[in-house]
Amino acid sequence: GQNIDQPTEMTATEGAIVQINCTYQTSGFNGLFWYQQHAGEAPTFLSYNVLDGLEEKGRFSSFLSRSKGYSYLLLKELQMKDSASYLCAVRDITGGSYIPTFGRGTSLIVHP
């Protein structure tokens, strides 16, 4: 299985930049996902990385280094509505499963 580690909570100021890290250990890596989840709601898809490098999508970017078992989600120009939990999910195809395993999530609090 995977061992996925993310910080439990982070705080940042509106308008600033924040980086949420995710480390993982897996034998058959086949992709890493980032999801945003507001309290009481289902997760919404943000990004998918399977190759090394940076994927930019508007204010959000996601980076992956497979050799280091490391990813980060970068949020720019933070807005109050970005306050949410950010879930890192890793897919390991060892055993033939294509189902990602979710980390505990990082609760981001954006304050004025």
Add this chain to the structure above:
Amino acid sequence: GAVVSQHPSWVICKSGTSVKIECRSLDFQATTMFWYRQFPKQSLMLMATSNEGSKATYEQGVEKDKFLINHASLTLSTLTVTSAHPEDSSFYICSARPSRGAHTDTQYFGPGTRLTVL
């Protein structure tokens, strides 16, 4: 595109009764759907993988006779919590993976169903 709906969004039931939750992919077909459970401030825990036209695959520790899953069409999966108990109270979320197209690697989540068992 890629919208998943769940019904009901919340339900309160008495202990010992059964509750059915529906998960629908509205604008795409999904051979595979997933059922998760999430307790407060916890991560998503996969309960089972629902496969259209065949039996669901349950994760270790999940009772298949208690959590009945039916995936009768490419756009609908149902989860029935039988003989519900207060410890079954949780947030149940389904997700669906498109069968075709450019996003077959991505799971799209429904809005979730809040189950409270009294």
